[in-house]
Amino acid sequence: MADDAVRTATRNATFVLAAVALGAALFWLRDILTPLALAVFLAVMIDGFARILAGHTPFPDRAAVPVAVVLSIALFGGSAWMIADHATDFAAQLVDYGPKLDSLIVRAAGVLDMEAPPTLEQLYRSFEPSEHLGSIARELQSFASDAAFVLIYLGFILASRRGFRRKVVAMFPTRGERDEAMVVFGQIRDGVERYLWVQTVTGLIIAVASYLIMVAVGLDNAVFWAFLIFLASYIPVIGGFIGIMAPPVFALVQFETWWQAAVLFGTLNAIQFVVGNVLLPRMQGDSLNIDPVVLLLSLAFWGMIWGIPGMFLSTPLTVAAMVVLAQFPATRNLAILLSADGHPEGAGGEPATAEPAPKPAKVKLDEQRKRKKGP
Numbered sequence: 454m455a456d457d458a459v460r461t462a463t464r465n466a467t468f469v470l471a472a473v474a475l476g477a478a479l480f481w482l483r484d485i486l487t488p489l490a491l492a493v494f495l496a497v498m499i500d501g502f503a504r505i506l507a508g509h510t511p512f513p514d515r516a517a518v519p520v521a522v523v524l525s526i527a528l529f530g531g532s533a534w535m536i537a538d539h540a541t542d543f544a545a546q547l548v549d550y551g552p553k554l555d556s557l558i559v560r561a562a563g564v565l566d567m568e569a570p571p572t573l574e575q576l577y578r579s580f581e582p583s584e585h586l587g588s589i590a591r592e593l594q595s596f597a598s599d600a601a602f603v604l605i606y607l608g609f610i611l612a613s614r615r616g617f618r619r620k621v622v623a624m625f626p627t628r629g630e631r632d633e634a635m636v637v638f639g640q641i642r643d644g645v646e647r648y649l650w651v652q653t654v655t656g657l658i659i660a661v662a663s664y665l666i667m668v669a670v671g672l673d674n675a676v677f678w679a680f681l682i683f684l685a686s687y688i689p690v691i692g693g694f695i696g697i698m699a700p701p702v703f704a705l706v707q708f709e710t711w712w713q714a715a716v717l718f719g720t721l722n723a724i725q726f727v728v729g730n731v732l733l734p735r736m737q738g739d740s741l742n743i744d745p746v747v748l749l750l751s752l753a754f755w756g757m758i759w760g761i762p763g764m765f766l767s768t769p770l771t772v773a774a775m776v777v778l779a780q781f782p783a784t785r786n787l788a789i790l791l792s793a794d795g796h797p798e799g800a801g802g803e804p805a806t807a808e809p810a811p812k813p814a815k816v817k818l819d820e821q822r823k824r825k826k827g828p
């Protein structure tokens with residue numbers, strides 16, 4: 454008993470130390486790992502897109518992947534152009550809205566009994582271009598280099614996908630181990646693809662409905678706000694909050710009356726509530742099978758170590774971690790805690806049932822021999 458307790462304590466301590474070391478490595482190597490994780494995420498998305506094209510369009514199997522790559526790059530390029538184009542107009546309008554925004558900030562500070570912050574004009578006068586243009590240039594250079602690394606990683610991942618099965622065969626020589634590894638990979642892939650599909654469809658519904666409401670009340674830059682709402686839908690909890698709060702706040706700045714902001718706030722809340730509580734559960738079902746509290750903790754953890762990319766990847770990374778942890782006896786309890794229903798094997802597909810695991814073939818054969826021999 455004493456030896457078992459020592460072994461259990463040693464194993465738990467080793468697991469804790471390994472988890473701490475892994476978290477530190479993820480943080481220190483974030484500049485390298487973040488582009489790689491985004492590239493893997495895009496590769497899974499392109500693979501799913503290619504299988505949809507091959508199964509539901511006249512494209513042959515060999516042409517599905519190149520077409521999916523071209524369409525994906527076009528979509529991301531168009532998204533970047535839309536953000537850059539509309540962001541310029543939005544920044545120009547902020548200058549015209551400056552006095553109104555200053556008065557709103559002063560009134561809000563008075564209601565909260567806080568000292569009023571400096572006005573936009575004061576901030577502009579205190580701005581030293583020589584001190585800040587260098588940091589802005591470095592940030593833009595960092596963003597460009599990260600995007601380039603993501604594309605480079607993506608290219609190599611897509612080029613090496615043909616040899617994936619050969620690598621699996623070399624890593625798992627027996628057929629049983631190989632089949633089990635492919636099942637785990639399939640669960641992770643299906644979970645990520647289902648998450649992408651559900652978030653994309655619900656994000657489009659929220660963005661289109663929000664756009665119609667913003668156009669109806671006459672809010673400026675409705676396309677820009679709708680697109681930001683769509684992108685923010687991939688971030689759990691925080692994305693929905695941004696979509697609800699940002700347009701009404703700028704409606705207060707744009708309009709002389711407050712009813713436009715009230716209408717936007719009420720309707721956007723209603724849209725988020727209906728999609729989040731009625732449509733999303735019906736589409737998502739138990740496919741992800743992650744506890745809601747775990748989703749919040751995952752968002753905080755990955756956002757802390759990887760920033761905004763970590764927030765976007767928090768749910769897929771948690772799905773992958775839960776499926777992998779469920780495969781080992783030492784970490785299965787942790788996977789159970791991460792799951793919503795206590796069956797982490799159900800992630801990415803149908804929920805796992807509580808039936809006992811089937812006996813190995815060798816055990817079945819021994820039992821048959823014993824029955825033939827008799828007592």
